[in-house]
Structures are given as C-alpha cells and as structure tokens.
Amino acid sequence: PSRASKAVAAMPSDRSTLQITHPERVIDPSTGLTKIDLVRYYASVADWLMPHLARRPVAVVRAPEGVDGQQFFQKHVDGDELIVIRDAAAVLQFTQLNAVEFHTWNAQADKLDRPDRIIFDLDPGTGVSWAQVRESALLVRALLRELGLESWLKTSGGKGLHVVVPLMRRHDHATCKAFSQAVVQHLAVTLPKRFSAKSGPRNRVGKVFADYLRNGEGQTTAAAFSARARPGLGVSMPIHWDQLDEVKRGDQWTIADARDHLSLRREDPWKAYWQHHQTLTAAIKLLAS
Numbered sequence: 188p189s190r191a192s193k194a195v196a197a198m199p200s201d202r203s204t205l206q207i208t209h210p211e212r213v214i215d216p217s218t219g220l221t222k223i224d225l226v227r228y229y230a231s232v233a234d235w236l237m238p239h240l241a242r243r244p245v246a247v248v249r250a251p252e253g254v255d256g257q258q259f260f261q262k263h264v265d266g267d268e269l270i271v272i273r274d275a276a277a278v279l280q281f282t283q284l285n286a287v288e289f290h291t292w293n294a295q296a297d298k299l300d301r302p303d304r305i306i307f308d309l310d311p312g313t314g315v316s317w318a319q320v321r322e323s324a325l326l327v328r329a330l331l332r333e334l335g336l337e338s339w340l341k342t343s344g345g346k347g348l349h350v351v352v353p354l355m356r357r358h359d360h361a362t363c364k365a366f367s368q369a370v371v372q373h374l375a376v377t378l379p380k381r382f383s384a385k386s387g388p389r390n391r392v393g394k395v396f397a398d399y400l401r402n403g404e405g406q407t408t409a410a411a412f413s414a415r416a417r418p419g420l421g422v423s424m425p426i427h428w429d430q431l432d433e434v435k436r437g438d439q440w441t442i443a444d445a446r447d448h449l450s451l452r453r454e455d456p457w458k459a460y461w462q463h464h465q466t467l468t469a470a471i472k473l474l475a476s
C-alpha cells in the first residue's frame with residue numbers, strides 16, 4: 188500500500204507536562220552547546236519554524252548521545268503512522284526526547300499524494316569552493332526562471348544549499364521527481380564541469396550534485412529553521428537571493444546566533460513564497476522541447 192494511505196498521528200502537546208531532563212547535558216562538544224540551549228533555540232524560533240513544519244509528515248533525527256554519537260532517523264511514532272507536529276509545544280516535546288533535526292515531506296498530510304513544492308538539494312563534492320556552490324544555486328534559479336518558475340533559497344545548515352520551488356497541489360510525486368531529474372540532467376549535460384546528476388562521492392569530485400531525489404514520495408528534507416545534528420549545530424536558514432553573496436557556508440547560522448540574525452533582518456526573505464501560485468505544466472513542456 189502507498190504511504191499516502193497511512194494514518195497520521197498528531198503528537199500530544201500539553202505544555203504543562205513538558206519537563207526537560209538533563210538540561211545541562213552538552214550535545215555538541217565542539218561548542219559546549221547543551222540540550223537546554225537547543226530547547227531555547229526551538230522555543231525562540233517557533234513562530235518562524237511552524238509554517239514550515241505544521242501539517243506535513245515529518246521525520247526527526249534523534250541524537251541521544253549528542254552530535255558525535257549514534258543518531259536515529261525516525262519517521263513513525265508507533266507502528267507505521269506518519270508523524271505530524273501541530274504546534275511549538277510538540278516541537279519542544281520532541282526536543283526533550285533528543286530530537287535535533289526536523290525533516291519534512293514535500294506534501295501536506297491532507298493531500299499526501301499532491302506535493303506543494305519541489306526541492307533541489309545542492310550537495311558540493313570534494314574540492315568544490317563555496318563560490319561554486321553559490322554559482323550552482325544561481326544557475327538552478329536561472330534555469331527555473333527560464334521555465335517560468337520562481338524559487339526560494341535556504342542554507343541546509345550543513346554543507347550546502349536548498350532551492351525550493353512552491354507548487355499548487357496539482358502534480359503527483361512521480362511527476363515532480365521526473366521534472367526535477369530532467370532539470371538536473373539538463374544542467375549536468377550543458378554544464379558538465381559544474382554539475383553532476385549522479386549521487387555518490389566519486390561522481391561529484393569538483394562538482395555540485397543537484398540532488399533531485401528529495402522529491403520522491405516519502406522523501407524528506409531538513410525543514411527551514413531545523414537545527415542539524417552536526418558539530419556546530421548549524422540551522423537551515425531561509426535567505427533572500429540578493430543576500431547570497433553574504434553567505435559563506437551552509438552552516439553559517441547556528442542555534443547560537445540564528446535568533447539574533449532573525450531579529451536584525453528587515454523582512455522575511457520568504458514572504459512571497461507562501462502566496463506564490465505556480466504549476467509545472469508549462470515548465471515540463473518547455474524543458475522537453
């Protein structure tokens with residue numbers, strides 16, 4: 188049976204019962220950041236995070252021994268029900284259970300078979316400079332624009348960038364995946380020194396792998412404002428295309444400074460994302476012609 192037919196569990200979120208155990212436990216030895224620092228980070232960005240998280244099936248990455256220990260990628264709470272996080276209190280409850288990262292589907296729970304976005308996950312291979320990563324994002328954006336599609340940008344909180352294309356809920360996962368694969372193949376054929384359309388470290392030495400595999404059914408990507416269970420505790424930060432020049436790394440913002448960055452920002456760089464209506468129909472034809 189398709190995952191789309193599965194039930195969805197909403198997490199309980201009774202704020203009054205939330206107790207953080209081991210608040211002072213260091214979860215990132217490289218910075219000394221603790222479990223309570225992470226809880227405070229999520230509490231402080233909840234209003235920014237929830238629009239990206241709520242209504243979608245999520246997967247969490249739990250790191251009970253901190254970022255240097257074993258990690259667990261969890262897609263279900265009990266049995267095979269998908270997880271949906273309804274509110275900030277539930278985010279904090281997961282954090283209490285040592286969740287560090289929150290990843291989301293491209294579809295919302297009420298229409299699991301009709302994604303409302305596609306994502307190009309730009310993964311730099313070894314020997315790729317940040318200037319090349321930045322250029323690859325601009326090239327993805329330019330090709331999408333040629334195809335009539337607007338896209339939005341975020342850091343991954345790790346090594347790369349994510350380019351996100353909002354969609355009306357018309358197409359199925361297979362259509363979205365086929366389209367994103369065609370976009371990446373086009374880039375790899377026309378700019379073979381810059382892009383690889385194949386995963387695997389050996390295929391991307393000196394190149395950026397524009398990973399379209401985030402777009403299949405049941406696939407997930409770290410949500411905007413999710414922390415990352417890696418040294419430094421980077422966070423995935425939405426940025427304006429005009430600000431890309433000022434970004435130097437995929438983990439430029441971390442749980443320690445993301446909140447200050449948000450309060451200094453003039454406006455939400457993704458403000459127009461939520462109102463932007465577009466479909467793949469014309470783009471698919473243009474790319475094939």
Ligand code: ATP
Nearest residue numbers: 260290308310343344345346347348407408409437
């Ligand atoms: P970076 O910029 O460093 O690449 P990223 O978040 O884009 O950071 P990737 O390695 O490119 O990381 O992507 C991993 C993706 O695979 C995540 O988006 C995640 O949702 C998904 N995923 C699927 N299974 C797992 C798993 N077992 N552990 C971690 N991620 C998983």
Ligand code: MN
Nearest residue numbers: 308309310347
């Ligand atoms: Mn990536």
Ligand code: MN
Nearest residue numbers: 308309310398
């Ligand atoms: Mn990837």
